[in-house]
Amino acid sequence: MKLKLTEMRGIQILSVSGGIDDAAFAVLKAGITKIMRSGKNRIVLELAEVSALSDTTAMELATFNKLAKELAGEVVIAAANEALRSQFLGLQFKPTVTAKASVEEALQVFGSPGESPAAGSAEVTALRQELQALKQKLLDGEKGGEIGKLRREHAEFQKANVLLREQIEQMLIARRTPADEPGFLEKIRGLESQLEEAFGKVEQLEAAKAKGP
Amino acid sequence: MSHPVILREMSTQAKEIMSRELLTAFKNSTVEEVLKLFMHHRITGVPVVDANGKMIGVCSEYDVIRQVAKAKKNHEGLYQKPIQFSRKVEAVKETMPLKDVVRRFVNKKFRRLPVIDSKGKLVGIITRRDLMRIFYYQARLPEDG
16 A cells, blocks of 8 residues: 655645555554644545445544544545445444545535635635736846846936937037138128118218208 | 643654645735735735745734724725735744744744745745644644554
8 A cells, every 4th residue: 555645725635545454554544643643634535446444444534534523624535436435424423424436526525716705716816916926026027137127228228318319409509600600701791881881872862851852 | 931742743843734825915915905815714914925935024914904004094095005014024944843833932922933945935834723733633643543
């Protein structure tokens, strides 16, 4: 006989391979004792290859179940053999041992996800927690990872962009000053002489007007 | 202080008795999310972990009550805010002997003790209820039969 212990949703699944004689049961009993002594009292005992148990062995397992139930736990049997399941039902021992055909069915005795609002919410909670973890990873990534690096680079580019805009602005202002300054002055002088001529003509006209017709 | 019951269990370590089915919160979990965790799972507190599973604190019923009580007004928006939690938290290593775990519970009146591995990652939790079950079954099922 070999024993294998796994855990699912906080339930201990003790799988027994091979038959159970008196010697093997001593080992199995030690195994269940060890599990319960570590405070775990929600146990599925998988007896896949067992076709029958002695009445004494069945009673001993029922005693473990009673002890588990004292503190709101349970020992549930998962046995494919129908005769074996019936053997537990026929025991003159209270509380009766629940025996199911498979581990999956046995696990449902402890409440399956989606069966109760609390169990359903456990699944939702798990998903929410997964989502939260991803969000957290993203946030942490922004601080120190690739996204963060890109964001910092983006911010630097934006600063550089502002500086460039300022420089272009200054250059545009500078371009408003004539590039060809001497030619520009010559034009001003030409305009000034035209203006002087115009003033001269105005003066002549005013003088003529004052003399009268 | 002596713990005769426990001293016989020198070899039992925290990892053997802890619950591995973990409910946790994150630093950006909302008050509503944590409140629902407490109610649906009938628990009084949850470890707070970072994205890598490293424990950074514990959020208890007390923390939630304090956060709500400190607010100027109890309104819906308050429950969408990130939780306030205690960052000064004691955890035990998974290899800690049971007797030392019990000593911590007794001397410091902890309600729960998170269990961490050598890298500080949260791997389990031990509650007062777990200890009571251990005590009871160790008394009812002696190792020597």
